[in-house]
């Protein structure tokens with residue numbers, strides 16, 4: 001099995017090490033984490049008793065948060081069966097690293113901002129656990145598609161593992177736009193393959209356990225995952241309410257397909273997760289939110305791997321994004337505004 005990656009958050013130099021994005025295990029009680037959301041989008045109670053939990057506390061549910069952190073690459077030492085509800089020093093360190101890698105204020109406490117972040121839907125690829133990510137990152141060993149230039153990668157949408165409520169034409173158009181974004185900044189051409197089996201990059205929608213050891217989890221929670229080069233696997237959770245047009249979609253838990261595919265293609269190319277909140281490669285994405293335009297951070301990261309498309313000029317990126325990518329690392333933003341939206345998993 002190809003090594004997946006962890007993404008990570010991306011790495012910067014020096015490279016952080018990633019492990020497989022998903023552990024070969026499911027997380028007991030994961031669907032009770034912090035908040036719940038039913039398949040129709042009804043949001044459950046916020047676990048207010050967890051807010052501002054600090055060292056020495058013993059609060060019911062903390063073990064679930066430990067499992068969550070473990071799942072995304074933190075708290076890797078020790079067996080998950082030993083996780084307790086005690087807020088110990090190891091947990092505090094993990095929270096601090098999580099806050100740092102997610103671009104949050106580092107407090108080592110379960111403040112509201114951190115709980116909101118944990119409750120946000122996200123990519124299934126793990127974050128870096130070996131160090132602080134300050135902007136873009138790569139998988140361990142910095143794998144890339146090592147082919148003679150000019151590189152052409154073919155892609156195809158599964159003929160069978162697809163959606164029945166969005167037309168194939170619209171789905172493929174969203175996927176095409178996502179690939180085009182990356183092709184504009186690096187010297188790689190993406191071509192749609194007629195034969196799915198022959199494609200370098202294979203996209204599909206899957207539910208639950210779909211055979212790669214990284215089962216999906218239902219509505220929200222983990223939205224998608226992809227594997228590091230040169231696997232080419234890009235999987236989307238079929239349980240999400242995917243959308244290519246929020247204008248025609250009423251669901252509160254609708255997720256923008258193009259944004260997520262753009263993010264996952266970043267993994268396919270070798271990028272991990274970025275700590276820059278505005279970056280496409282940041283690990284989480286709120287429902288009904290579109291974030292598909294590459295930022296300076298995304299572009300700089302992928303160009304380290306492949307160089308620049310000769311026709312691309314960094315100045316062509318939106319004005320607001322042409323400042324130094326690293327300067328936005330500290331831009332935490334009013335995450336609390338997301339609390340309402342913060343969903344986590346399905347009650348089912």
Ligand SMILES: [Zn+2]
Nearest residue numbers: 123124125283
């Ligand atoms: Zn990701």
Ligand SMILES: [Zn+2]
Nearest residue numbers: 210212214235
């Ligand atoms: Zn998968």
